[in-house]
Amino acid sequence: MTFGKGHHLHLIDGSAFIFRAYHALPPLTRKSDGLPVGAVSGFSNMLFRYIENNNGADAATHVAVIFDYSGKTFRNEIYPQYKAHRPPAPEDLIPQFPLTREATRAFNVSCIEIEGFEADDIIATLSCQARDAGARVTIITSDKDMMQLVGGGVEMLDPMKNKRIDSEGVEEKFGVGPNRVVDVQALAGDSADNVPGAPGIGIKTAALLINEYGDLETLLSRASEIKQPKRRESLINNQELIRVSRDLVQLDCDMNLDFTLDSLEVQVPNVEDLVGFLAKMEFRTMLKRASDRFGIDAPNLPDAPAGGGGASIAQQAAVPDAKPFDLDAYEHVHTIGALERWIDAIYERGYVAVDTETTGLDAMQVDLVGISLCVEAGQACYIPIAHKAGDDDLFGGDSLVEGQLPMDLVIDTLRPMLQDPSIVKIGQNMKYDAKIFARYGVTVAPYDDTMLMSYALHAGIHNHGMDALSTRYLDHTPIPTKELLGSGKSMITFDKVELGKAIKYAAEDADVTLRLWQIFKPKLHVEQVTTVYETLERPLSPVLVQMERNGIKVDRDVLSRMSNTFAQKMAGLEAEIQELAGQPFNVGSPKQLGEILFDKMELPGGKKGKTGAYATGVDVLEDLASEGHELPARVMDWRQLSKLKSTYTDALQTFINPETGRVHTSYIQTGAVTGRMSSSDPNLQNIPIRTDEGRRIREAFVADAGKKLISLDYSQIELRILAHVAKIDSLKQAFRDGHDIHAMTASEMFGVPMEGMDPMIRRQAKAINFGVIYGISGFGLARNLRIPRKEAQGFIDRYFERFPGIKEYMDETVAFAKEHKYVQTLFGRKIHTPEIAAKGPQAGFAKRAAINAPIQGTAADIIRRAMIRMPAALADLPQDVTAKMLLQVHDELIFEVNDDACDMVIEIVKDVMENASEPAVKLDVPIEVDAGIGNNWAEAH
């Protein structure tokens, strides 16, 4: 709706508020770094109260805060002394000016300042425009200069006295109506602004004269008629000064503004912006108030915060009044009374940092050794449970060390707290601890994870391991694990660590975790990634716990048979290769192979890398093979088999859990900077599929008896996202119409019909489509398609010509990265790109990564959202149907389902996946999911 009748515009004089706040409040400073924030605080408070009270009959429909722009204005040109006697702003107020603008924006209120103009003129222009449009206007200020604007629906509101001023109010003050206020001011002058006026004439006299003569010009022309000599002389002798004064006080109603009144419509504050700002400023009371009002968790500001924006990392790390780490102060909990006291302390606060110590790294197999807790920086304990003496008693087992509570008692005592929805459990990589606890019958919930917080905050800046985070943010290096357990052959397990040392190490970890949490929690708001953390990171972790615990059944016999076959084939190839080489050598050694190829056989194309070794990668071997050389071709075959055998058919067998008969991968939620996960121990995200021989490995991944595996994967999700973010209408339409997207691209580019297209042309278009997602280069495309570089560049040029939006997207993304040092997904995930400023070859790298990250990252966010919603969606299934989510492979999810329920489950899962972006993001392209069913992964995919 266009601004006009029925609307009510509030214009807030920001500068006036700043000064008032500054003088009214004691000189507050931000606790962490001493930044003066008194005026910002007062200003923010005022704005907060304003917003809370903006209801009822006088409520604004449109609002703006207007600020003075520092520097000279046109009035200084008319009269150099204008406001010249004003002392400069106090030193501790100056840094607060930009912060008040930030505060205004944080409250989602329009914030206006224009170079060369005072706030008064902007207010005048806006109020005239609004009045002419037939709307109501309220100018919120105590500056009497603004009274000339009153009338015709315009009123003033003096916030000091909370008094509305209409035309009558103006007359009370100036003795004339609003339209003559300027005349009175011109005569009376204004000492505050150094406006001269006519000497000896004040407001009273001025009003009297104006009322008598009608207006200023008439008065001046008839000045000689004035009876009182003093007044007469003053007017006659100071005509010029009076006219200048009039020009100074006359507000400019005709400024050219580059925005419309419509754009000032009242907005609901964005909670994240607001809370982020208040947290950054460390305004505890307002933070609480905002949190209450918007029904969110108040971010915890640490008592001794680690510094805010602007400070260097080193300064941030050096917590000025932080408690030092005292490893001797940690408590050894070995009585039930002590344990209960800790639980009481936890309930007093509502949160606790938890860490588990175990006999190894595989959470599906290791034993729990002890638990550490921390409720406050420096206040941590360790509860040893299963530390062993290492004395190999008569029965072949080690005896438990003294000073430990029984396992069952500890678990049973802690369980209610660990499962209590009102107690936040805090961990570093809590997925691991949650998996351990799950095996002891405890479902830890809810929990925060400092590793995930760091990931939401710092992806692309640094890694998120505890030692690194502690060193960086707490300026404290924890005891290295190596120091405790040793390394290599003589490494011991944690249960053999001497109790005294174990207490220090374990409790320290909980202490570090709690302190990191105290720093990261408010920082999430400041960096505006709270939503990312709370909707994409925290809720995914328990889902992964379940998936990893589910595992997938792997048939050892299938793998072992394949291993044997591969071994035989490899032996045959090895003999053949050595025959061709004319000597025995280690085929698996790139170095030896290089020497055979390029020194002994003197084949062309030998290129040495930086280590001085010949390169023998596939592309090199392929080139040689295509020239008809037999040996490199055989080496390629051998390598393929070697890879399949060592990485898959052999290695996978060692990962079959003896208890479950299944393979339990571990997902690293922070594995890729883009928001993708990675999988390890074993990596189940790179099981072969591209060759027939490799693909058969998937036959070893099987469904349990009476069940099937189903696989659902997003179709072309990254290209769809590209079409959306780059706003390519033809691509979007092709997706809506369900066309073959690569054929359509080819058709656009080369002007050939989609029907009966040459597969070669389509292949090239497909390569370009993918290239675009990766930040295409002529070189890369040329290499991929094995065509001359010039030709590849020609393709790219034509592509950009046909789809100009793509080039625009790329340029805009790179520009954004350069400006902000990060890029974002559609869901707000930040991927930091510090390298973007680099010079040299890294610059190209960084550019392409910046282009790719929003696309890959958005796709990653979408599947995460689907995964997070999956447990609830599957919970609606009938009682007798079990459907378990087992694996994620970037755009694919694998489930294990009762074989008679596959269709039902597919329907549900598909629905969740296809609508996962909503309601947060509405894509302009449909998202489609393909499904497959089988007894094993090869069949299902």
Place this chain on the structure above:
DNA sequence: GGGCTCACG
């Protein structure tokens, strides 16, 4: 432990 190679999306 770094570099190379290669498996996946």
Place this chain on the structure above:
DNA sequence: GACGTACGTGAGCCCG
């Protein structure tokens, strides 16, 4: 004008 480039991962192997 030369250089060096597709994006994101994890793992096994060789070799110093």
